Amino acid sequence: MGYQVFEQSIQIRASATVVEKCFTDRDLMHRWLNPALRCDPIGPWSTDLGSQTRFVIQIPLLEPSLKSTVAEREAGLVVWEFSGFFRGRDRWECQPQPQGTLLLNRFEFEIPNPLVRFGFNAFAAKWTQADMQAQLRRLKRVAEAENQRFQD
16 A cells, blocks of 8 residues: 655745645635635644544535644644545745745555545545645745735
């Protein structure tokens, strides 16, 4: 079985603090997250260590979901560990750079059910990678707009 890893990064012209806020503030998060996804807190919204959320894929009649728990948390870093039809970790890390921030996203996961794994690899893996890259581009736009707002 083994884990699959999708990893990408993007250079953002904004401070690490602003970039981090884009993946820790729920309202900002929904501005760049794929519209087919919804992130619901389990309890009050938080990205503190141990806090939980449910990521729901909004497919009519199905709405599969992944329960996630913040497994690692430091300034500029959040690692969500999740379980459901996928198991794994989603790491978001800000690395300050002279011209802004390098945002790294590492999604490592396994799909325990062989039928679901086959379907994902055959039909959704390439789409998922492309969608993750599109999300990073949208996050970049949100972060750069937020950064500009703070500078004005």
